[in-house]
Each structure stands twice: as structure tokens, then as C-alpha cells.
Amino acid sequence: MTKSQTSEYNRGLALCAACYVLWGIFPLYWKLLDHVPSLFILANRALWSAIFLTIFCVIWNRKTFIHIISNKTNVKYMSLSGILITMNWGTFIYAVNNGYLIESSLGYYINPLVNIVMGMAFFKERLNIYEKISAALAFSGVAYMTFSYGSLPVISLILALTFSLYGVVKKKAGLPVVPALALENIMILPIVLIYFTWTFVDTPETVFNLTLTEAILLAAGGLVTAIPLLMFAKAVKSISYITVGFLQYIGPTLQLIIAVLIFHERFTSSHWICFGLIWAGLTVFTFNSVRKRFKFKVR
Numbered sequence: 495m496t497k498s499q500t501s502e503y504n505r506g507l508a509l510c511a512a513c514y515v516l517w518g519i520f521p522l523y524w525k526l527l528d529h530v531p532s533l534f535i536l537a538n539r540a541l542w543s544a545i546f547l548t549i550f551c552v553i554w555n556r557k558t559f560i561h562i563i564s565n566k567t568n569v570k571y572m573s574l575s576g577i578l579i580t581m582n583w584g585t586f587i588y589a590v591n592n593g594y595l596i597e598s599s600l601g602y603y604i605n606p607l608v609n610i611v612m613g614m615a616f617f618k619e620r621l622n623i624y625e626k627i628s629a630a631l632a633f634s635g636v637a638y639m640t641f642s643y644g645s646l647p648v649i650s651l652i653l654a655l656t657f658s659l660y661g662v663v664k665k666k667a668g669l670p671v672v673p674a675l676a677l678e679n680i681m682i683l684p685i686v687l688i689y690f691t692w693t694f695v696d697t698p699e700t701v702f703n704l705t706l707t708e709a710i711l712l713a714a715g716g717l718v719t720a721i722p723l724l725m726f727a728k729a730v731k732s733i734s735y736i737t738v739g740f741l742q743y744i745g746p747t748l749q750l751i752i753a754v755l756i757f758h759e760r761f762t763s764s765h766w767i768c769f770g771l772i773w774a775g776l777t778v779f780t781f782n783s784v785r786k787r788f789k790f791k792v793r
Contacts, residue, residue, distance in 0.1 A: 506732030510741045513722035513729065518748025521590045521598075522756070523718060526711055528591040534693060534700055535591075535712065536584045537686045540679055542716025547676035554672065562673045569681065571667040575660055576678035580685075582656040583719065589649050595753035596765075601653030602746035603636050603772065606738075608658040613736045616662050624782035625736065628775040632743075635771030642764035661738065664727050671727040675720060740779045743772060 527535055551559040562568050589598035610629055613619040621629060640647060667674060693700050704712070730738055750769075753759040 502732045506729040507737070507741075509725045510729035510733060510738060511744060513725035514741055514744035515748065516722040516725075517602075518745040519752070520586075520718075521595055521749055521752050523711075523715070524587050524590045525757070527708060527715075530704070530708060530712070531700060532584065532588040532591055533689065535587050535715065536580065537689045537693075538712040539583060539587075539715045539719050540580060540682055540686045541690075542713050543720045544676065544679035544683055544716070546717050547672065547679060547720055551673050551676045558670065559673045559676070562669060563677050563680070568667065568669060568674075568677065571663055571669070572674060572678040573681040575663040575667070575674075576680075576682040578656045578660040578663065579678065579723070580682050582653060582660060585649055585652045585656070589653075593757075593759065594649055595749055595757055596759050596761075597647055597649045598653060599746040599750040599753060600636070600639060600647055601650035602657075602742060602749065603632075603639070603768070604650055604654035605657055605746075606740055606742040607633055607636060608654050609661065609738055609742065610736055612658050612662050613734065613738075616666070617734075619734055619736050621736065622782065624778055624785070628740070628777075628779040628782070631775030631778065632740075632772050635768040635775070638771065639764055639768035642762075661726070661730055665730050668731070671724055671731075675723055675727060679720075740776065743776060 524535065585601075586598055589595060589601075607629070610621070614621075640650075664674070669677075750761075750765070754761040
């Protein structure tokens, strides 16, 4: 790679790692709203994200924003990405606030494996021997944890599939990060407004019983979730989707730590085995990344 390409790659790597750290600690934020209905939290997240990002786009580069939102292909792509990320966040918020954070963590452990498959299927990316070994170790850990779970982990599968497909759509669209994120939130506003109307009519106490702190947290939730999504969208444009897949392990690791140490969810021997295999895979992957970065070979 050239010097500028290396710089761009390193920047993408740092952004991707940082956004996964933020996603990993998000359960602490949403837990503050654990007695607010999950759908109401989700609707506010979408509404306020759309408002914040649209204002930013209008101030930052109005002409570019208008050009992007007036293109039918862009609207199609961002409608799909908006639906996918809304499904993902809705499932995640529900999991956090209903005692399923470990299952949520499992979903984000499965997600990198799905990313690897997507990278090979959609972007013709290929694994070298080290990446195959690390993928096999990680897959073994997730498979063991899944089968030992005792039932089909529906929450886990929804989280894994929706977020992986979201990344594929964003990478395929290739749009500027901020306008694209604003557009995907705008496209789901009709559904959000229908939900708010139904809530006001059917359960008005959901709105009128909110405290000032809860109202502030709901509004800030749009900004809080938009920032790492911006980082992620920027990152996937400059690093391989396989690399994105392995960095994904940062988020669920932090989530699992929070689930066990702070939320006191049960941590079993199956989790220990899964962790051991996954981190073994990450060790191989890290070695391979360093090997390629400094261009040395193991004899």
C-alpha cells in the first residue's frame, strides 16, 4: 500500500475499533431507561437521529445532501439500511432491558462470522491460512456456546444477520457517511410517526409519565447512537470486511463483561470455553495482521 493508503487503512482500523468499544458499553446507557417500553426508546432513537443528522447535513453541505436524497437508487439503499439497523437496535434494546444481554452478546459474537461469509460472497474477499485458522477457532467457540445454550437463540441470530447485512448495504451504496446516515433515518420516519400516533392514542401515559431525565436520555439517545454509526460507516469504506468481522469481537466482549459483573447475569462453563476458543482465534488473527503489516514470514 502507498503511504496515503496505509494512513487511510489505519484511520479506518482505529475508527472501527472505537465504534465497537462504544457499542460494547451501550447497555449501561439503555439500562437507565429499562422501565420505558423498548419500542418507544427505539422510535425516539430514530426520530432524534434523523433530526440531529439532517440539521448537521444542511449546515455542513446542503447541496451534497440534496443531491443524495433526490437520487432514487440512494433512497432504495438507505431505506433498506434504515430498516435493517432499526430491527437491529430494537432487538438490542429489548435484550438489554429484559435480561437477555448474554444472548445479545452471543449475537454479536456470531456477527463477525457472518461478516466473513458476506465479505467472501459480496466482495470476493479471500482468507489466507492464518485467517482460516482464526475463523475456525472462533466458529468452534460460537458453535459450542450456541449448542450449549439449549435452544435456538433467536435474539442472537436477528442481531447477527441484520447488522451484517446493514454493513453490506452501506459498503455497496458507497455514499458519503453523514448524508447516508441521515437519509436512512429519514426513510423510517413514517413508521416512527405512525407508532407515536398509536402510542398517544392507546397508551398516553407512556409519554406523560416520563421524567425530565428520561426525556433528555431519550433525545440524547439519537445522538449517542449516531456517532458510532458514523464511525462504522466511515471505517468499512477503507478496511476489508473480514477485518471488520474480527474487530466486532470487541463489542460483545464488553457486553458480556457488563452482563456478568454489573447486571449479574449467569456466566457458565460454556461461556468460558467459548471465550477461550474465540480469543485463541483473535490471537492468530492479530499475529497475521502484524505479519502482513511488517512483511515478515514465519520459517
